[in-house]
Amino acid sequence: MLSGTCIIDLADETASFCSRVLADLGARVIKIEKPGGDPSRNIGPFFEDAHQRLKSLSFLNNNINKLGITLNIENPEAREIFFRLLDNADVVVETYPPGYLKQIGLSYDTLKGVNPKIILASVTGFGQKGPKSKYKSCDPVASACGGQMYVCGAKSTQPLKAFGQPSYYAASLFAAVGILLALRKCKAEGSGTHLDLSLQESVAATLEHVMIRYFSDGAIPVRQGSRHWDNTFYIFPCKDGFMHMTLFQHWDTLVEWLDSEGMAADLKAPKWNDPQTRDAHFDHIVEILSRWTKTHTVAELFEVGQLMRFPWSPVLSPVEVTKSPQLKDRDFFAPLMDSVGDTVLPCPGSPYRFDHLFPPRHSSAPEAGQNNMDIYQKELGIPEEELGRLTALGAI
Numbered sequence: 001m002l003s004g005t006c007i008i009d010l011a012d013e014t015a016s017f018c019s020r021v022l023a024d025l026g027a028r029v030i031k032i033e034k035p036g037g038d039p040s041r042n043i044g045p046f047f048e049d050a051h052q053r054l055k056s057l058s059f060l061n062n063n064i065n066k067l068g069i070t071l072n073i074e075n076p077e078a079r080e081i082f083f084r085l086l087d088n089a090d091v092v093v094e095t096y097p098p099g100y101l102k103q104i105g106l107s108y109d110t111l112k113g114v115n116p117k118i119i120l121a122s123v124t125g126f127g128q129k130g131p132k133s134k135y136k137s138c139d140p141v142a143s144a145c146g147g148q149m150y151v152c153g154a155k156s157t158q159p160l161k162a163f164g165q166p167s168y169y170a171a172s173l174f175a176a177v178g179i180l181l182a183l184r185k186c187k188a189e190g191s192g193t194h195l196d197l198s199l200q201e202s203v204a205a206t207l208e209h210v211m212i213r214y215f216s217d218g219a220i221p222v223r224q225g226s227r228h229w230d231n232t233f234y235i236f237p238c239k240d241g242f243m244h245m246t247l248f249q250h251w252d253t254l255v256e257w258l259d260s261e262g263m264a265a266d267l268k269a270p271k272w273n274d275p276q277t278r279d280a281h282f283d284h285i286v287e288i289l290s291r292w293t294k295t296h297t298v299a300e301l302f303e304v305g306q307l308m309r310f311p312w313s314p315v316l317s318p319v320e321v322t323k324s325p326q327l328k329d330r331d332f333f334a335p336l337m338d339s340v341g342d343t344v345l346p347c348p349g350s351p352y353r354f355d356h357l358f359p360p361r362h363s364s365a366p367e368a369g370q371n372n373m374d375i376y377q378k379e380l381g382i383p384e385e386e387l388g389r390l391t392a393l394g395a396i
Helices: 016-024 057-062 076-087 108-114 139-145 166-189 199-204 209-217 251-260 275-280 282-293 298-307 318-322 325-329 372-379 384-392
Strands: 006-010 028-033 046-048 054-056 067-070 091-094 119-124 193-198 233-237 242-246 333-337 343-348
Touching (some): 016 057, 016 091, 016 166, 057 343, 076 108, 076 384, 119 166, 139 166, 166 199, 251 282
Antiparallel strands (some): 046 054, 333 343
């Protein structure tokens, strides 16, 4: 889909997934690391490959389908090489602190002076301007400052951190969308642009009803634990796991089901037909339903619920997700090959399908500098002796 598009990736773990998305779509992505490798290679968890080398799983996931070179862009001679790469590039993705690229002579104005069509996507904690633009950030900081952390957890607990690094992936996806739009604009108008993306804003933009409710009626949502904000869903325990279930949809049918097994308790009483009464006594209903769900397996409730058109779902563990027959049938998990051709491990693929003309690509993340010779020598024509000199200087 993006064949012929070249992306230069200067991003760390904050937005490496952005260029991975574009690489999955067929773009040629050149990941540039400092000599010796990017520090994000040291972020756990790790796995041991066939040659007893520890490798970062997050780095592997974020850098699938990319080429890899080493280049110290702080070195003046290395910057000249960077400009040569820029000549044939369409996009640069970077995550440096605001002002850093300008300090080393690589401001957006400088880049577009070399290539007027270049698109620069900058992903930072708080954006390129504003009173906190120079502040340090990371995923927990973005989650906290973006409002996500405040609404995670239960009423009886302090705010909780959402699992994983959701701010990084939200920002990466927003950046990828912005780049695709900028590429379209560039094709129509012949000019590039500078995209300014903030982790804090990316989190705030994904808060669903939270901000909307606050702006509409001044309500500040409280932490709900296992219940949905409007009491429509709840996570119930079963014999062998958990089910995400509706409580009040098709209420009569649900009560009849419980009653057929002698577990409806007082829910058959006419007063429970009133939605406001059910909302006011939510915890009582949850208690009765929990006793019932604990007598069933997840599969039983899911299968019967589907037959009755209930939007219920098992809460799958990662192990269960990897064994999902649905994902297996769609070839979602693909075996990755390392740089010497050994199968490493299955890895999540792209969640979209086009047609047979665009099969998914799955090549492993590059070793640091894996494609130096191909790009520097074969494509840019830099002699081997010159590459040796630049290596000795720490430029590549």
